[in-house]
Amino acid sequence: MTNNTLHLKYDVFVSFRGEDIRQGFLSHLVKVFSRKQINAFVDDKLKRGDDISHSLVQAIEGSFISLIIFSENYASSCWCLKELEKIIERKENYGQIVIPVFYGVDPTNVRHQKKSYENAFAELERKYNLSEVQIWRRALKISANSSGITSSSFKNEADLLEEITKVVLMSLSKNPVNSKGLIGIDKSIAHLESLLRKESKKVRVIGICGMGGIGKTTIAEEIFSQNRSEYDGGCFLPKVSDELTRNGLKSLKENLFSTLLVEDVKMDTPNRLSSDIERRISRMKVLIVLDDVKDTDQLEMLFGTLDWFRSDSRIIVTTRDKQVLIANEVDDIHEVGVLNSNKALELFNLNAFERNNQLEMEDYCELSKRFVHYASGIPLVLKILGHLLRGKDKQVWESMLDKLKREPIKKVYHVMRLSYDDLDRLEQKIFLDIACFFNGLNLKVDYMKLLLKDCESDNSVAVGLERLTDRALVTISKDNVVSMHDIIQEIGREIVRQESSKDPGSCSRLYDPDDICDVLQNDKGTEAVRSISVDLLAIRNLRLSPHVFAKMSKLKFLDFHGKYDSRDIPDFSNLLPQGLQYLPTDLRYVQWMHYPLDSLPDKFSAENLVILDLSFSRVVKLWCGVQNMASLKEVKLSRSELLRELPDFSEATNLEVLDLSFCRKLTSVHPSIFSVNKLQKLDLFLCGRLTEFTSNAPLSSLRYLNLGLCHSLRKLSVKAENITELNLAALRIDACPSTFGCQTKLEILNLEFSEIEDIHSRINNLTRIRHLNLRYCMNLRTLPELPSSVEIQLAEGCSLLETILFPLTAAEQLKENKKSVEFWNCMNLSEVSLRYIRLNAQINLMRSVHQHAPEHDIDDYKHNFASYQALYVYPGSSVPEWIEFKTTKNHMIINLSTARVDDPLLGIIFCFILGSGYNKCDQIELGITTVNDIEKEGVRIYMTRPYFAAYMDHVCMIYDQPSSRYLTSLAKTQTRFKINVTARSRDGPEFDALVVAFPISSEAGEEA
Template identity: 40%
Template sequence: MKSFTLGETSSSSSPYNSSSTTRLCSYHVFLSFRGEDTRKGFTDHLCASLERKGITTFRDDKDLVRGQVISKKLINAIQDSMFAITILSQDYASSTWCLDELQMIMECSNNNLQGLEVFPVFYGVDPSDVRHQRGSYEDAFRKHQERFGQHSDKVERWRDALTQVASYSGWDSKDQHEALLVESIAQHIHRKLVPKLPSCTENLVGISSKVEKVRNLIGMRLNGVRFIGIWGMGGIGKTTIARAVYEAIQGEFQLTCFLANVKETSETNGLVQIQRQLLSHVGISRNDFHNLYDGKRTIQNSLCRKKVLLVLDDVNEVNQLENLAEKQDWFGPGSRIIITTRDKHLLVAHGVHKIYEVGILFQNEALHLFCLNAFKRDQPQEGYFDLSKEVVEYTSGLPLALEVLGSHLYGRNVDVWHSAIKKLKKIPHPRIQDKLKISYESLDTMEKDIFLDIAFYFKGMKRDEVMDILESCGYCPQIGIEILIERSLITLDSVNNKLGMHDLLQEMGRDIVFQESPNDPSRRSRLWSKEDIDHVLTRNKGTEAINSIGMKLLQPYEAHWSTEAFFKTSQLKFLSLNEMHLPLGLSCLPCSLKVLHWRGCPLKTLPLTTQLDEVVDIKLSHSKIQQLWLGIKFIEKLKYLNLAFSKNLKRLPDFSGVPNLEKLILKGCESLTEVHPSLVHHKKVVLMNLEDCKSLKSLPGKLEMSSLKKLNLSGCYEFKFLPEFGESMENLSLLALQGTAITKLPSSLGCLVGLTDFNLKDCKSLLCLPDTIHGLNSLIILNISGCSKLCRLPDGLKEIKCLKELHANDTAIDELPSSLFYLDSLEVLSFAGSKGPLNKSMNWFVPFNWMFGGQPAPTGFRFPTSVWNLPSLRCINLSYCNLSEESIPEYFRHLSSLTSLDLTGNNFVIIPSSISKLPRLKFLTLNKCQKLELLPEIPSSMIQLNASNCDSMETTKFNPAELCSLLASPIQRFIADEFLKSFMKGLCLPSARFDMLIPGEEIPSWFVPQRTVSWAKIQVPNNLPLDEWIGFSLCFLLVSYVVPPELCNHEIECYLFAHNGKQLVSTRTLPPMDPCHCK
C-alpha cells in the first residue's frame, strides 16, 4: 500500500505538478541544536512530530561526522532548506560548531534569493539573555574571546547572529508542557510549509471547486468527530479530490494518515495489515497484534485522545470501516475521517455525517484535461481540434477516460488519431473498461441483469415503468435499482424520475454482452447493432439465447427480415425498434415479450397469432397502425400503451381484456373518431392523454374511472360534449379541456373533489361555469383565459378555499362577485384584456375600473368597493384593461403580499401614489402606457421597473430621485446618463442588487475602466471603511443584429464572484425592442 504524505512532493508522473513560483529544496526544515542538551529529549520529539506531518527534517548529527570544521555538505544542507529551527539551549553558545551553523543560517536568511525562514526556540533560556549574551551565554563568549582574541571578527559575527535570531518571533519553553510545545511548533511549520510545496494536485483541471465543497462539508471549526464521504463512479476523481483536501488541511491535526487502495490491499494482504499500516503511519509502534479484534482495540486506545485526519480511499465493504474507523469515540475531538467509495449505501450504513457526490467535468474542463495529456498544453494543436472534441464527447467528462485516451494519443499523427477513434467505437480501451467493471463485478446475478437491461433498453425511461417491466421478468427491481444507484452505476433524475447512465458505463455493458459470443451474435443474450440484428433475423437464425433486441436508427431503414424472423426467439423479452420498414411483413411476435417499442411501426395491425400474455409495455408512436387488434384480446399484464401520433388510427379496441392498463397515450391521433365504451368504465387507468385528437367529438357514456388522475382533451377541436362524472371520479387531479368546442360543463363536475388543475383556456364556445363548481374544494389552478363568451363567475367560487391561481384573460366577464375576495389562499390573479385598442372582435369589452373602490367606472365594469383583504395575493396582471389613474384607489396599498404588478397598455397619465405604498412590490411593468407622463415614487423594495414605449414621457419631468427604466424611448443620452448617475449615488436599498434598463449606444463615461470583454474585475480599496460605500455599479452594452422585433428578446445573466468563491446571480429577460433599436 502506498501512503501519501507531504514528503512526497515530486510526483513526477503527473505533467502538471510543478510550480514555477516554488523554490525546490531537499529539506523542509534544518534543525540546529546543541546535542548534549536536547538530542535525546526535546530535539528527538520535535523531529518525530515534524516527520509524522510529512515534513522532511535535516539533523546534522545523523548525516555528518562531528569534530570537523563546518563542511560544504552542511552549508549545502542549510542552503537547501525552506526553514531553520534553532533550539537555543543553556550550552548552545559554548559550541563553536553551533555558532558557525547559526552564522550560516542568518546569512542565508538575510539573502533574499534563498529565502530561508528562521524560527528560534528558547529552550530553558531567557530570550533577553540570548539577545544580550548574559548568563551562560556570557560565560561561553568569555571563553571564546580568550581563545580567539578580544576583538576577533569571528566572535563578533557570532554575537551579531545571536542578537539577530533572538529578535525573531519564536517559542519560549518557559511554563509550557514540552509535548504541547512540540506540537505547536510542528503545526506552525506545517501551516507555513503547505503553501510553499508543489502540490500533487496542483493545476489539476476542475478540482478546486470540488475541493472547496468537500472542505465546507468537513466543517473544520466544529469540535466533534466527523465522518465525510466522497462518492462517485470509478474514474471520476474521488481519490484526487480526497488527496487534495488531505494536503490542504493536514497541518491542523496532530496525526494524519492517507490509506490508499483499501479495497485492493485488503483483498491482497488482509485487513490486519492495513490496521498495522495505519498505526505505523501515525508513528505508533504498538502493532504486533495478529487479529482484527486486537487491531481495533489498539487503534481506539492509541487515537482516542488525538486529533486525527484519516483518509480511507476506495472502501468497498462495511467491515473495512468497522475495523479501521468504527465509531466516533475511536478518535479525539476535532478528528476528521474521509472515506472515498463507489457505494453510497456503505456510507449511509456507517452513519457518515455528510456525503459529497462527485460529478463529471464540464465540457471546457474536459477538453482542457484531455489536451494536457494529449498535447502537454492547454489547447489542441492545429489540425486536431475537431478530433479532440470527438474524443472528449466520447468520454462524457470522465477524468480517467480523458487522461488514458489523451496519453494514448499523445505524439501520434492525424491519420493514427482517426484510426484510433474508429477502433475506440468498436473496442473500448481496456484500461478504462477494467476500472469501470469493478463495480459491475461486485453485483449479484440479478443485479447484473438489471444493469444490462437498463444499459441496453431502459436508459431515459421513468423509474416506475422500468420497475413494472422488470418485476414482470421475475426480478426484484426495488432493491436492485437502489443498489445500482448507490454504486454509481446508474443515476436517477430527481425532477422527472428518469433513469440515466454514463455513456462509458453503457458501453461497458455492451462489451460485456459482446464477450458472451464474440463471433456468433445469435448466441448473445442481447443484440443492438444493425449488422448483428440483420445477420440473425434475415437468415432466420434466432435462438433461445436472445432475450433482447434493440436498435435505434437516425434514418428510416428497410429490413428484409424473414416473415417468421421471431419464430425461434422463444425467450425474447424486449423488442425495441424505430423507423424500421418491413416490405415482407411480419407474421408473428413471440408470446414471451415483455416490452414492445416500435416507433414508426409500418404494420396496420399487430400480428397477434399468439396471445401476448407477458407484455407490460407497448409503445407504437408515429406508427401506421389503423386498428391495434380485433375483438377482445386478453393481455392481462399490459400497463402502458402509447400510440401517440399514429395518424391512421381510427378506433380503439375493446379494453375489457386489459384489466391492468394504467397509462393510455393517444396524443396526436388525428383520425381517431371514437373511444370504445369499455374504456370509460376502466378501473385501473391513471392517465388518459387524448390531446390533439382533432376528430374526436365525445366520450361514450358516463365516466366511471375510479383510478383516473389525469385526463387531457386539449386540442380536440371537434370535442363538444363532456359526459357526466360518476362519484368514483374523486381521484382526478388534472382536467385539461383547452381549445375544445364544449358549450357547457356537466352538473356532476362537483364530483371531482380531488381536482387541483382545471384548464379551460380558449374554450370559446363555453357560456358559463356550473354552480356545482363549489364542490371542487381541492382546486388550486383555474384557467378560463380566452373563454370569450364566459360572462360571469359563479358565486360558489368562494367555497374553493385552496384556489391559488385564477387566470381570466380575454373573457366577457363584466362583474366580479364579492365571493372572489373570500379566497385567502389566492396568489395569482390575471384579468389582462386585449393587446390593443377596442375593436369589433372585442366589442363587449369596456374600460376597467379596479376592484378596490374609487370612482364608478363609466364603462359599467363593476367591482365590490369594500373588499381588499387578499392576504396571499402576490401577482396581479391588469394589462390592457383601459385603466386610468382614477381606477387604482388608496385601498391598493393594503395588498401586503403583492410583489409583481403588470399594468401594461393602460391609459395612465400619472401612476397613483398608492403604488409606492405597496410594502413588498419588487416588479412593476408599465410598458406601452402611451399616455404616461410621470412615474410614481419608487417603493424601497423595488428590484425591477419596465416602462418601455411610453411615448408621452418627457425628459423634463424626470425627478432625479426617481427611477427611469426606459427602452427605445425618446430620452436624450446625456440626460439618461446623468439620471442614472444621480440615482446610483442616492441609492439605498435593503435588497442586495438592483438592475435597470436605459437606452443608448455607448456605456456612460463615468463607468471606468471600459473593456470589450464579457467580464470586469473590480478591486475594492483595502482602506475603504465598510460604512462609506454601498456597493458598485456595472454597465454593459447590448448589441443585437437581429432586426425582427419578435426575435429581439434577450436573457441577461450577471455573475458576481467574490474572493471567497461565492457567487450572486442576477437574471433578467429584456422585453421586445423596436426594430430600429435592434442594432
C-alpha cells in the first residue's frame, strides 16, 4: 500500500445491488461486521440517477478493502458499475484489496458477462457510450479474476457470512500500522501483542504507562482494534477516572458488562452481578481496555471483576502514573517513550504537508527539524504543530519559531495556546466550552449543535466541531460522541483561568471547586459566567442565597453532579435554606442531582433548555402552567421519589427521552406526553402509584417503554407501533392491552410476575420478537403459538400453565431459532403439551447442532467457549425415545464403532434428568470427563435454574458447542470412550443426575 492509505477511514467498502440483497443478506452482513468491530461503509440509501456521489467516491478512496457482492442484477445498475470502475482504479493505482463475493451467480458468468450479465450489458450498450461500457466489462473481468468467495460452496448463509468475515479479518491483519497514520508505535504494538499471548492460568493484566500525550490511548486503541476479533467479547472504556468520578463504579461496570454481552445489563450493587450474567461472563474470553486510570484505589475497585472472567481473558490499563500499576501488581508494564527523531519527523510531516508533496517536504526540511526538536518526540505536540502549520508559508513558520523561543518549552501549554490562537471566535468558544464543561458528558454532535449555537446556525457549530477535529483538538467517535484529550482539556482550562485569575466571578467558565465555592457563597457571580461544573461534595457545606444566580444572567450550562451509593448519600437538603428565586433564562443544560427544593423557581423559563436532569431530587412538581420547551431533548427525573405530577409537555415538540423511573409517588402521566411526536424512550419503572396509562394518540417514535413494577397500574392501552422493547413486569393486569399485536417491530417483551391470564393469539403478529419473559405469570393457563423469531422463551414458575401450542409441522418448526426454552416448575402442563415440547426440543436442538457444527477440525475447544447454543427444560423424568445412549449412573460408555467413515459425527446433545431433591441454587455445573488409558480431561457446562426449589423432576436437554467439540474431537481418534458426569450447584455439594447423550451424525441430522 502507498502513502495514499495513510488517512483511511473505513476497513471495508461494500459494493452491492440493493434490490437483490438489501433486506436480507446485507442486513446480516452489517450485523456481523459490527459485532466483529469491522468498520464498514454500506450505503443504504436508494440510488437514483447515473452518477455516483462524491461521498461514495471518498468512501471508496478511504477504505482498505472493497468487498464486491456480485448478485443477479448487479450489472443492470450503472451506479454499481461506476462504483466498480472506481474500485478497480484504486486497486491498480494504490493496491486496494478487492474481495469479490459471487452471491447466487456463477463467477464465469460474471467474468465473461453471460446470462443475466449478458442481458444487462446488451441494454447498457443501447444507453451508454461503447467505450464506457468496455471499461465496465474490463472492470468486471479483473474483479471476477480475483480470488473470491462463491455462495454455492456453502450450505447456508451463516457459513457464508463466517467465511466472508474470516477473509476480511485476515486481509485487515495485513494492514500495516503506519498505513493508518500511526507512526512509531510498531514496536510497542509488537511487544504488547507478545504480552497478550503469554500463557497464563489466570486473567493477565497489562499496564501501559507514560506521560500525557505520549500515545498510550492510541496504542491501546490499536491493540484493541487488531485483537478484538480473537475474543468472545471486548470493551474499550475511555476516561475511566472521569467516569468513576462522574457516574460511579456501578454505572461503569454496567457499561462494561452491557458492552461485553451486547445487551442492557443492570446491577443491584457495584459488586454483585446476577447469577445469569455472571455465568455467561465466566464462559467468555474477553479483551478489556481501561483507559486513563489515575488513582490506585480506582484500579483496586475495578479489579474485583477479575474473578468473573475466563482465565484466557486479558485486561489492558493505561495510566500516566506508573505507581498505579505497581501498587496493583499488574502482570506486565509497558512504558511508552517519546519518538526518535526520524519517526518524529515522519509524524510531523504527515500532519504538516499534503500527501506525496515530496518537494515541499524537502524545501521545509530544516524548518521541520527545528519544530520536531521543539516537540521533543511527543506525538500529540507533533500532530498539533503539524496541523497548525499546514498550508502556511515559510515566513509564518519562522515567526512561529520565534514565538516559541519566547515561551518556555517545559509546558505543552504553549503549543496548545498557539493552536487555540489560530481558531476563529466561534471555534475558540466551542473549544473552551468542551474543555471546561462538556468533555466527559458523552454527548453526540446533534446535541452539541443545539447546546452550543447562539445566533449561529446548527451548521456553523458543526463546521466548528469539524475544524477542531481536523486540528486534533477534539475527537468525534464512530457513534458521533464528542470528546477531548486530557492534556488539551487542561490547556483550555488554563486559558480560561488566566483570563480572570484574580476575580473568579468574572471568569467565563467555572470548573475549579475552590473558585466555585467562592463565587456561590459570596454572590460574586457576574454576567460573564457561561458555565459551572462541580461535584456536589465540594459545595455540600455551603448555604446559598435565593438569588445566588441573579447576577449570572448569561449562564448557559449548569452541572451539579454526583452519584452515590444509596446507603451513603450525603445530605444536600440545606444547600438552599431559603429557597431559590431565580435561574437564568439562557440555561440550555441543567444537571442538578439531589436538587433540594420541591420545584424550580416560579419564574423559571425552559425556553432554551435542551437537557434537564434532576435525578435523585426532592422535586414534587417541576413548574406550573405550560412552558415553551421547543428545544428540550431530554428530561431525567429518575429517583425523584417525592414527584407527584408532571407539567404539561405539549410544547416539548422535540422531546426524545423522558426518564421517570423510581418516582414512587407519581400517580399519573400528563396526557400531553402522548402528543410528543418525537419521544423515543419513556421509563416509568417502579412508579408504584401510577394507576393508568392509556391514550388513543399514537406514539409513533417510541422505541422503549418501561412500566415494570408499576404495581398500581390497572388500565393500559397505548399505540406504539414502532416500539422495540416493552417491560410490563409485575403488572396487575389480567390480559394483554387491546393494542397488543400491533407492535410489529417489538423485539423484547417482559411480562414476568404479572397477573396476566391469557396471551392473545395476536402475538403471532410480532414477527421480530426475540425475547419473551413470562416467568412467574401464576395465572397464565394457555400459551399460543409464538412467532418463529423467538429465541428466548422463559416460563419458569407458571404453575397453572396447562396448554402450549407449537407450529403443527416440522417444516414450520425448522424456521425457528430457539436458544433457550425453560418451563421450570410448570407443574400443570398437559401430556399433549409435554409431547409437543419434546418434539420441538428435538427439532430445534438438532437444527442447532447442524447450524453450529464446524466445517473444519477444531482442536482448541478450550479457547472457543461460548454460552450454550440451545437449552430446553420441562417437567418430567422420562428420557425421550430418540436419545441413543442412556444410563442411570454418573458415567456411560459411548461406542461409535458402527459409524461409517462417510458419516461424520457433527455433535452431541446432552440430556440430564434433575430430581426435585436437591437444594436451592441458581446455577448448575455439569462436569464432563472422559477417561482413557492415557489421560483424563474434562469440560464444564453451566446452566441457570430458578433459585426457588424445584418441586418435581425436570428434563434438561442442552447442546453446548464447546463440550460437543471436545467429545467430537476425541471421536476422530477413538470409537469407544467413557464419560463421567458430576452435577453440582455453584456453591453446593454434588448431587445425582441421570445423564443421557445423543451423538448426531450428518445422516442423523438429515433423517431428523
